[in-house]
Amino acid sequence: MRSLLFVPADSERKLTKSLQSGADVLIFDLEDAVSISRKSAGRHELATFLASDAAQAVRKDAAGPALYVRVNDLGTGMSLEDLKAVMPFRPDGVVLPKCRHQEDLNRLSHYLEAFEALSPKEDAASTGVIAIVTETAQSLAGLDSYREAGARLKGLMWGAEDLSGDLGALSNKAAATGQWLPAFQYARTRCLIAAATASVPAIDTVPTDIHNLDALKQETEQAYQEGFSAKAAIHPGQVPVINTAMTPNESAVSWAKQVMAAFEASTEVGVATLDGKMLDTPHRRLAEKILLAGVAK
Numbered sequence: 001m002r003s004l005l006f007v008p009a010d011s012e013r014k015l016t017k018s019l020q021s022g023a024d025v026l027i028f029d030l031e032d033a034v035s036i037s038r039k040s041a042g043r044h045e046l047a048t049f050l051a052s053d054a055a056q057a058v059r060k061d062a063a064g065p066a067l068y069v070r071v072n073d074l075g076t077g078m079s080l081e082d083l084k085a086v087m088p089f090r091p092d093g094v095v096l097p098k099c100r101h102q103e104d105l106n107r108l109s110h111y112l113e114a115f116e117a118l119s120p121k122e123d124a125a126s127t128g129v130i131a132i133v134t135e136t137a138q139s140l141a142g143l144d145s146y147r148e149a150g151a152r153l154k155g156l157m158w159g160a161e162d163l164s165g166d167l168g169a170l171s172n173k174a175a176a177t178g179q180w181l182p183a184f185q186y187a188r189t190r191c192l193i194a195a196a197t198a199s200v201p202a203i204d205t206v207p208t209d210i211h212n213l214d215a216l217k218q219e220t221e222q223a224y225q226e227g228f229s230a231k232a233a234i235h236p237g238q239v240p241v242i243n244t245a246m247t248p249n250e251s252a253v254s255w256a257k258q259v260m261a262a263f264e265a266s267t268e269v270g271v272a273t274l275d276g277k278m279l280d281t282p283h284r285r286l287a288e289k290i291l292l293a294g295v296a297k
Contacts, residue, residue, distance in 0.1 A: 101142025
């Protein structure tokens with residue numbers, strides 16, 4: 001998983017077009033991308049699309065994108081209606097916005113268990129969950145709770161726009177440098193650490209400057225260097241840049257293969273040597289991450 005593309009759920013044209021975007025994960029958005037007055041229409045449009053031959057063909061293609069749905073947050077009272085509309089088609093996963101702590105994940109998991117029982121599918125995996133975990137000040141206090149999240153959790157994503165509103169911040173980036181302001185850098189770093197603690201991918205937030213692909217390339221490369229495994233997008237044109245920046249180069253892949261070979265050849269538990277240098281478990285984990293980069297699901 002390198003790239004995740006948010007797609008408005010109430011646009012048949014955009015839903016169909018997204019299948020050709022090259023994103024590893026498509027997130028059909030029933031939350032921010034759909035106005036209150038169109039929530040019902042959005043659910044209907046998305047359900048129709050998920051039942052279509054095109055969407056079903058993607059589900060059968062092992063190399064195709066994973067299909068996720070962002071529901072409305074649990075506090076709105078709309079999330080159950082969202083799940084009712086889409087769970088008969090058993091999407092690969094659900095994106096939970098404004099997730100405050102592990103208890104919210106547990107609540108969503110109970111909902112998913114019920115809907116999975118109502119719509120059983122042969123050989124269908126349990127519905128995964130990607131949680132957006134920094135959209136409120138309260139959620140920052142819950143970031144240490146995800147270490148026992150369980151198998152449903154597939155990633156933690158951080159978000160800045162909603163957090164700005166909750167904090168009352170007039171901006172989340174410095175005008176002169178484009179760098180995240182301290183409160184937002186703190187949230188970003190905490191998400192990265194929480195994801196590592198929960199042993200799931202950390203997902204960098206969406207770039208809001210749609211047309212500045214140079215800045216996106218730099219931002220994504222930095223995120224990858226820091227430890228993020230993937231980045232979200234809001235426009236198909238951003239996907240190729242993200243995929244490239246989140247894919248390790250040949251040199252990194254070669255190093256990772258050598259590390260794994262060194263561990264396989266080692267007669268000692270948990271350690272190995274490569275070019276005269278000691279390797280231990282963190283090196284092996286990094287090598288495994290590099291070799292897994294680019295896997296869509």
